[in-house]
Amino acid sequence: MLIDPMDMHVPTEAVQAIERPLVVTQSLLYLDGVSVSFDGFRAINNLSLVIAPGEMRAIIGPNGAGKTTMMDIITGKTKPDTGDVIFDGQIDLTQLDETAIANLGIGRKFQKPTVFESHTVEDNVEMAVKADRTVFGTLFSRHSAEIWKRVDEILGIVRLGDHRRRMAGDLSHGQKQWLEIGMLLAQDPKLLLVDEPAAGMTDVETGATADLLKDIAKTHSVVVVEHDMGFIRELGVKVTCLHEGSVLSEGTLDKVSADERVIEVYLGR
Amino acid sequence: MIARRLFSSDRRIAVTIATLLAAAVIVPVLNLAVPADSVFHMPSYVVALVGKYLCYALLALALDLVWGYCGILSLGHGAFFALGGYAMGMYLMRQIGPRGVYSHPTLPDFMVFLNWKELPFTWWGFSSFPYAMLMVGLVPGILAFVFGWFAFRSRVTGVYLSIITQALTYALMLAFFRNDMGFGGNNGLTDFKDILGFNIQSQTTRAVLFSLSVLALMAGYLVARAIVTSKAGKILIAVRDAEARTRFLGYRVENYKLFVWTVSAVMAGIAGALYVPQVGIINPSEFSPANSIETIVWVAVGGRGTLVGAALGAGVVNFAKSWFTGAFPQGWLFALGGLFVFVTLFLPKGIVGTFTEWWRTRAAKREPPASAAAEQPAQ
Incomplete structure (x- = not known):
């Protein structure tokens, strides 16, 4: 007798479960066997990385x-x-998009400082402060003393207190980096991803940035990507x-x- | 400093509102109450012309809301304007009743001509004014919502979005040109008799329509201003300047775009609805992409991202158009193109943007001597 394959019961849920097992970990961030290719170029190849809650981690590596x-x-x-x-x-x-991930508590600072140039410094921070992010929530939001207190903090x-009313576009490169770190803090994320925070800074600014990040790391988990070995040494x-x-x-x-x-591919002999 | 900023922006609102209210009262009075031989008499054709400019100004305002504040360059805003206009035109057609050329009790002339026996369902309810007014907002609003829902969710942006908005208005134009669509084909809807029982040709009705246009522009301005000065307005500007960054801050960019896009489309629809009774006709050429592009020029000339500038630009450019088409009928399109090039090269912020900047630098220059003078006695 022929069996119509359409009639057969296929346990789809079970198959999916095999494909994507529910991973439960103790870590804050857990990457396992992650790979991604762009046009055949493997940008990420079987990468595994674990960040513990409260940990600060520096990532280095060649371009x-x-x-x-x-x-x-x-x-x-x-x-x-x-990968997972x-x-x-x-x-x-x-399974999530940028907005959903940001709202879960992952904040990101970009390699090239990206602030809202035609807004003032304080408005940049105000927009980042944790608050209702829906259209109607912001449309009808009133002046909130609580939010502005956080902005001041x-x-x-x-x-950047002295520069609060300047347009963010008028800030220097280093100040923009700091503003972006400030916006990151305002989001109050569980995990901060900070891409090259010291790029284009003077030695004094770099030292201050390291201090700032160490301070932040006391209450947050932080992943810092940086090329400046002195900076990383300072983070410790x-x-x-x-x-x-x-x-x-x-x-x-x-x-x-x-x-x-590491010496071979990155630090050089 | 905050106080001064609030004061100056409050002053801008106050001046705008006062000007509009004055126009809403004075123009009809000059037209109706002042005798025709007086120098202060405003001829009816001027009232009709300025009334038309006001509708364009509202359309420009709607476009400025999405383009100036959210960076969505729509090359198809004329579509929403025309849809609002058609909704009004359908009401006006139904008001003709048996007074048409063929004296049919219900069907408009063009349907009798096409040998149609009954009113298509798209026309149901349009004899009711409230229903027609609802459609004026609803039809452009729903079209914009559905279009925006797909476009913004798929993250279509920049020039690609501009091109599909243009395709949208072009497709609608081709559709409305067809007789079997049931909207009058290439002749469109015209030969209107009355609106809410008032003769549409009478001087008084025209004066009232003029005042209503002023009030609609004022309401549109206040709504747009309320949006752009709210916290949501800050997010819109953030989306315009750094869309990806806004996403990483946790804002749903597509929802913000969809909201402002839909509001803008409804405003454009209302502008179209006020336009049709004042010009007496609506036909598919209103969907023509050239109209939408002309609207872009108005906003650019007036100053994008300023609201007042958009409305002003619509007035200035259309006034120039009226004058030009009388004086040099062949030259207008060249003048319009030249104007766009001139504004892009020399006035990238438009009239209002440039003026505001000049005003600010002047105020900033004044400030240091004032503080220096205050310090001197202390020495």
Whole structure:
């Protein structure tokens, strides 16, 4: 007797479960076997990375190692071809878009400082402060003393209090970097992804930025991508070196910078 | 500093509202009450002409809301304007009743001519004024909502979005040209008799329509201003300047765009509805992409992202058009193109934007001497 394949019971749920097992972890951010290719180029290749709650981690690596792409994947800008990206124990980030991920509590500072140039410094921060983000919520929102108190606090932390009424577009490069870090803080995320915070800064500014990040790391989990080894030394945290889309070496800065392969591809002899 | 900023922006509102209210009262009085031989008499054709400009001004305001504040360059806003106009035109057609050329009790002339036996369902209810007014807002609003829902969710932006908005208005134009669509084909809807029982040709009705146009422009301005000065307005500007960044801050960019796009379409529809009784005709050429592009020029000339500028630009450019088409009928399109090039090169912020900037730098220059003078006695 012939069996019509359409009549057969196919347990679709079970198949899906095999494909995508529910991963539950203790870590804040858990990347496992993540790969993504652009036009055949493997930007991220079987990358695995675990960030514990409250941890601060520095990511180093040569250009094209996949540092920014990794951040794109975590924040939902890029969807990985394979692999798991789990946030806060059980939330599958690969299924969510940028907005949803931002609202879960992942904030991001871009490599090139990106602030809203035709808004004032204080308005930039005000928009970032945690509050109702729906259209009608913002349309009918009234002046909130609570929000502005938070804005004052943040402007104090990032030392832009004197510039609060200037247009963000008129700030210097370093000030824009700080404003963006301030906006990140205003979002009060669980995890901050900070891409090259010290780029284009003077030594004094770099030192101040390191202090600021260390301060932030007391209450938040932070992932910092940076090229400046002096800056990373000042942070004094666990370091991960990426190369060709996967982890090359991981550990203390001394251990990583002593690693033969890291010297080969990144630090140079 | 805040106080002064509030004061100056309050003053701008106050001046705008006062000017509009004055126009709403004075123009009809000059037209109706002042005898025709007086120098202060305003001829009816001027009232009709300015009434038309006011509708264009509301359309420009609607476009400025999406283009100036949210960066959505719509090359098809004329479509919403025309749809509102058609909704009004359908009401006016139904008011003709048996007074048409063929004296049919219900069907408009063009349907009798096409040998239709009954009113198509699209025309049901249009003999009721409230229903027609509802459709004036609802039809452009729903079209904009559906179009925007798909376009913004799929993250169609920039020049691609502009092109599909243009395709939208072009497609509607082709559709409305067809006789079997049931909207009068290429002749459109015309030969209107009365509106709410008042003769549409009478001087008084025209004066009232003029005042209503002023009030609609004022209401449109206040709504647009309320939106752009709210916190949502800040988000719109953020979307315009750095869309991706706004997303990473946790805002649903597509919802903000959809909201402002739909509001703008409804405003454009209302402008169209006021336009039709004043010009006495609506036909598919109102959907023509050239009209929408002309609207872009009005906003650019007046100053995008200023609201007042958009309305002003519509008035200035259309006044120039009226004069030009009388003086050099062949030259208008060249003048319009030249104007656009001139504004883009030399007045990128438009009339109002440039003026505001000049005003600010003047105020800023004045300030330091004032504080220096205050310090001197202390020395």
